Amino acid sequence: MGFSILIVMLFILYSILTYREVHNLQQGIHESNHKIAREELLKAIQGAEIDIKGHARDFSNWEEIHQQISNPLYYAYWHEHRALKAGLLPKYINDVSVYDKTGHVLSNLETTKLPLIIERKELNSYVDINDNKLELVVFQEVYGKKMIRILLAT
Amino acid sequence: MSETLKWAVKRILILSVIFMVVITSSYAGDIEQKLSNGLIVTASFHQGEQDAPVILILHGLLQTRESHTVERIYNALVDSDYTVLAPTLSLDISQRKQSLACEAIHSHSMQSDISEIELWSRWLHNKTNKKVILVGHSSGSVQQLAYLDQYTYKHIQQAILISLGYFGAAPGSNETALDAQRAQEMIKQNKPGLNTFGLSYCKEYVTTPVNYLSYYSWGSKKILNTMKDITVPITVIIGSKDKRIRKSWGRSMEENKIETIMVKGAGHFFDDEYEFDLQDIIDTLVTAS
Numbered sequence: 001m002g003f004s005i006l007i008v009m010l011f012i013l014y015s016i017l018t019y020r021e022v023h024n025l026q027q028g029i030h031e032s033n034h035k036i037a038r039e040e041l042l043k044a045i046q047g048a049e050i051d052i053k054g055h056a057r058d059f060s061n062w063e064e065i066h067q068q069i070s071n072p073l074y075y076a077y078w079h080e081h082r083a084l085k086a087g088l089l090p091k092y093i094n095d096v097s098v099y100d101k102t103g104h105v106l107s108n109l110e111t112t113k114l115p116l117i118i119e120r121k122e123l124n125s126y127v128d129i130n131d132n133k134l135e136l137v138v139f140q141e142v143y144g145k146k147m148i149r150i151l152l153a154t
Numbered sequence: 155m156s157e158t159l160k161w162a163v164k165r166i167l168i169l170s171v172i173f174m175v176v177i178t179s180s181y182a183g184d185i186e187q188k189l190s191n192g193l194i195v196t197a198s199f200h201q202g203e204q205d206a207p208v209i210l211i212l213h214g215l216l217q218t219r220e221s222h223t224v225e226r227i228y229n230a231l232v233d234s235d236y237t238v239l240a241p242t243l244s245l246d247i248s249q250r251k252q253s254l255a256c257e258a259i260h261s262h263s264m265q266s267d268i269s270e271i272e273l274w275s276r277w278l279h280n281k282t283n284k285k286v287i288l289v290g291h292s293s294g295s296v297q298q299l300a301y302l303d304q305y306t307y308k309h310i311q312q313a314i315l316i317s318l319g320y321f322g323a324a325p326g327s328n329e330t331a332l333d334a335q336r337a338q339e340m341i342k343q344n345k346p347g348l349n350t351f352g353l354s355y356c357k358e359y360v361t362t363p364v365n366y367l368s369y370y371s372w373g374s375k376k377i378l379n380t381m382k383d384i385t386v387p388i389t390v391i392i393g394s395k396d397k398r399i400r401k402s403w404g405r406s407m408e409e410n411k412i413e414t415i416m417v418k419g420a421g422h423f424f425d426d427e428y429e430f431d432l433q434d435i436i437d438t439l440v441t442a443s
Contacts, residue, residue, distance in 0.1 A: 063252045067259070070193075070248060074259050077348050081360075082258060145249045 048136055049125050052093075056140035059088055059096075065142055068098055072106035079109055094135070098142075182232065186249070187273060194248045195270055197241035198228060206236040207440040208284045210275055214292030214317075215354050216254045218242040223291050223316075223423045230433045236440065237282055241274045243267050243297075256356030259348065264368035268301040275301075275309065285311035287440055292317045292398075292422065293354065295390075296372050303380045312387040312443050314436060317422050319399045321354065322373035326398045328352030328359075334370050337363035355398075374406065381412050389413045389439055393420030393428065 059065070064082060068075055075098070083089075083096045097114040098106050105116050113130070123139040182200040189195060198219055202208075209231055213224045219240040231238045245254050246261040254260070271288075278286050286309055290298035295315035302313060321329060329352040340349065340363040351366050353359040359366070381388055392404055394416055407414045415435055420428035 063247050063250060063254075064258055067247045067261075071246070071261065074261070074348055077360075078259055086255065086257070145251075 045127060045136060049138060052136060052138045053125075053140065055089055055093070056138055060140045060142040062086075062088055065098060066145075068106055069100065069142065072098075072100075075107040076109055079107075080111065187277065189244075189270075189273070192248075193244050193246065195241060195244045195273070196249055196251075197239050197274060199240075200228075200232045200236075200238045202232075202235040202237040206234070207287055207443070208237045208278060208282045208311075209287045209289055209440060210239045210241070210271075210278055211289040212241065212271065212291070212294035212298055213243070214294050216245065216256070216356075218251060218253055220251075221253070221291075223425075224294070226429055227289065227291070227316075227433065227436065231436070231440075234437065237278075237284075239274060239278050241270065243270055256353075256359050258360065260359060260361040260365060263365040264297065264300055264372065267297050268304055271297060271301040272305050279309040285309055287311050287443065288313040289436065290315050290318070292319065293321075293369075296320065296377065299377060299380055299384075299388075300372060302384045302386060307384075307386055310386050312389070312439070313384075314389050314391065314439055316391045316424070316432065317396055317398070318377070318390050318392065319396075319403070320372060320374040320377045321370050324374075324399060327354055328357045329354070329370055334367065337366045337370070341367075374403070378406060378410050378412070381407075382410055387413070387443070389415060391415045391417065391432065391435055393422060393424060394418045395420060396422045398422050 064078065064086070068078055079096075084093060089096070095112055095114055097112055099118055100106060103118045103120055105112075105114070108116055118139075123141075125136060125138045128135045128137060183198070184196055185199045186194050186196050211219075211224055211228055211231070213219055213221045217224070219225065219228065219242045224240060228238055228240045242250055244250050244262070244266075246266065247254070275286050275288070288298045288302070288310060290296070290313070295318040298313055298315060299318070301307075302310065321327070322334075323330065333351045333353075337349075337351065340346070346362055346364065348360055348362060349366075350358045350360055351370075353366065353369060390407055390412060392399065392414065394404075404414055404416050417424070417428055417431050417435070420431065424432040
């Protein structure tokens, strides 16, 4: 196999629904059919997860990610100026962090709320509520490129 | 073993050897090398006829070997069955395949670029046991020249520098003397970190002051002086409608007795009908040497 896992993860925070929408849904739960409202919310989250995972896959192939993994010296600059501003991700993505293969973030930044360490065994998407916003956290593995044919350096 | 069986085995062996020779002599595809710092650099390689010219062609600033001008030249040379190598400079990214944005972090320098040219040109020379013809496009031409300036070049036959420009103030370029001054001050003040400068077509080129000056220093005077000092035959090919160089640039080269071919009407990339003019000129130059 030409591919190998280089790092554990990309971490993406996604404001999928505003607090007001969630509140409305919760109202719906109390006022009408509890089960239907719950299913609607689940459906919205699942749809968002599929969408965001597609973006995350494309994002993981960006060579600037590989550049950061191999040399994170300027990770803070990259995180601030490139990660979300290079135009590769839609504007509703709130944050991204890149982790090494041991699960440690490439650099500890005060500007992110994302965790410093992640467990490789627990890479399932999850939903969180922060600042009255429902957020979806998605993981994406980054793979090394396929080796073609290594020649000995002369 | 019966005579018929012996004959059949012998025939299979002969055919296998012929097949292997054909495969080896006409190899075409992507190859890789590992640098001492662990980075993997890649190139397209075509093994041509035994007596054919051996050529190394290099792309322009932040591009790859798939940039259209270089790819077209590569394909034309392959069609002629010359031996051709087209590396993609790593720009400090292993197995780089994508062009790098101006605003990305640029941890590469002129020095790291020309170290890769040295690696590939030596490899090509060792593989073919023939002298190598260097071809560059745009800033790839500046890099080929910088390489000849720094390394011994007994294994190089000639250099063909297409759309050779220079860093520093030029039409369509974004670097200024102020950028260079700012970079020098940062070095003096021991501020070696990232900053944003103008460079070539990039309005915001992000790099360290030292790396920035490694490119910026290759201004018009340095290029002319270097060409005069190098003993390898150099031919410069420029388009009369290249908007990235001053009109006086061609005249400066002629005044300095540098072999210059001006293609009337062609732009920086030799698009449209000028593609064929360029290919004809390159073909004439590589077969004449």
